[in-house]
């Protein structure tokens with residue numbers, strides 16, 4: 434049987450809302466809005482857009498932003514059970530996120546450890562927040578501006594007989610969804626999958642995700 438490997442998005446997937454959008458709404462000047470729209474409509478790369486949005490924020494906001502996100506971030510139902518489910522079955526669970534280290538690590542801390550966590554990195558040494566992208570696009574990525582390039586990470590980690598599962602909610606998961614054997618989607622990722630005729634399974638909670646994966650593993654309900 435093929436070995437299952439799961440790649441799970443963070444913002445809007447593990448958390449109910451997108452943390453970057455929440456923090457921009459709260460702390461950024463309105464200049465972030467056209468950048469956000471351009472990212473969603475694919476007029477601007479995710480990498481450049483995220484970099485520009487964070488550059489609107491002074492580093493002095495770091496502690497305020499972090500405690501704001503830790504307080505308001507809600508974890509999607511069933512996530513803790515889902516993590517235990519993968520651990521019991523020795524299914525590697527990778528978190529692959531276009532979000533930023535300074536809020537992802539503390540929010541995920543009570544649930545880990547995971548097979549690994551891939552995300553973008555923040556630098557607070559200048560006047561404004563600077564974002565680094567340590568997991569950039571490989572030569573096979575057709576998009577080239579992913580920021581945290583999910584398809585490149587999947588190619589790096591997956592061996593030939595593995596069955597890849599991608600769980601996500603938005604535009605940052607699209608390139609990974611094109612590559613995955615199984616796509617578990619919600620929200621905007623559903624729209625994009627429909628548009629591009631990519632097969633997907635819809636989910637609302639991680640209880641749904643467990644059920645979908647059980648079916649893929651051939652576990653009787």
Ligand code: MG
Pocket residue numbers: 442443444445446451601602603605
């Ligand atoms: Mg997301």
Ligand code: ZN
Pocket residue numbers: 569570571574575576577578579580581582583584585608
């Ligand atoms: Zn890429």
